Amino acid sequence: MTEAQQNGSQAVPQTRTARHRRIVDILGRQPVRSQSQLAKLLADDGLSVTQATLSRDLDELGAVKIRTNDGELIYAVPSEGGFRTPQAPLGESVKEERMRRLAAELLISAEASANLVVVRTPPGAAQFLASAMDQAEVHDILGTIAGDDTVVLISRDPAGGQKLADHLLRLAQGEA
Incomplete structure (x- = not known):
């Protein structure tokens, strides 16, 4: 499967847009501390990326590291809908x-x-x-x-x- 990977019963295209959407989904659902952790989570979903591509994607998405309430540094991206302050994932x-x-x-x-x-x-x-x-x-x-x-x-x-x-x-x- 080169153009689209199967994710359960969902076909996921191997495009920049699909990868960006998946990164935003992952960062919005769980704390991610490193690019290697994010790369593994993407690989688990059938999206294989290099560290350079992942770094570029995070930059394009405006991702930053923020400190959580318990002092951990995690990646976060600005919310959709105009709220541009990155937030930790909601419980x-x-x-x-x-x-x-x-x-x-x-x-x-x-x-x-x-x-x-x-x-x-x-x-x-x-x-x-x-x-x-x-x-x-x-x-x-x-x-x-x-x-x-x-x-x-x-x-x-x-x-x-x-x-x-x-x-x-x-x-x-x-x-x-």
Whole structure:
């Protein structure tokens, strides 16, 4: 597999853009202390890179080393959406709480059909809510597509739309 590596059931192209996205994902999910550690994590995902390429990628992404609360130095990249201060990875409880808060504030309705959920939000809020859903890394969600006031969620389970819609509605009501 030279042009695309298999990552589970997902094909990952061997492109600079795909590599950058994967680096950002890794740095956002777990503390990475060195380039060699990052290279190993990328290799585990089927992306083989040289140290020179990795160094260039980190520079292009604006990655810096930051000190965590416990004094460790780890790589971090600026967040998307204009917040340019590099942050340490968010813990699972922080992601869940953020998802709960945003669902309560932004979710107007959630309607399921087979493996899809159509989520309605106030105008301009769909991409913000979809981004929070993506960052929350809910295993049942295969992906999100956002417009201005609508998010389409795709469930991994062919009949999982209703389960996802119910979960989102419970989050919005503070029950989950």
